Amino acid sequence: MSSKDADRITAAQQTLDTLFDISQLLNTQLDKETLATCVGMIESGVNPEALAAVIQELRRESAGLSATDTRRDVAP
Numbered sequence: 001m002s003s004k005d006a007d008r009i010t011a012a013q014q015t016l017d018t019l020f021d022i023s024q025l026l027n028t029q030l031d032k033e034t035l036a037t038c039v040g041m042i043e044s045g046v047n048p049e050a051l052a053a054v055i056q057e058l059r060r061e062s063a064g065l066s067a068t069d070t071r072r073d074v075a076p
Contacts, residue, residue: 016032016035016036016039019035019039020032020035023035030055038051038055
């Protein structure tokens with residue numbers, strides 16, 4: 001690996017670290033891997049607002065399923 005490639009990788013990692021710090025301050029509840037996936041999708045042309053809407057919908061669905069499972073566990 002050349003010095004230029006190593007510098008590029010280091011810069012990308014620092015950028016992701018900074019984005020993760022901002023993400024934490026904004027309480028997005030995204031882990032670093034998910035954030036990196038989202039950044040990659042946006043860099044590939046995915047609409048950021050549409051991606052945010054999908055993430056919110058997935059969270060709502062997940063919460064609904066969790067609530068359903070909890071009610072089943074408590075039901076007599």
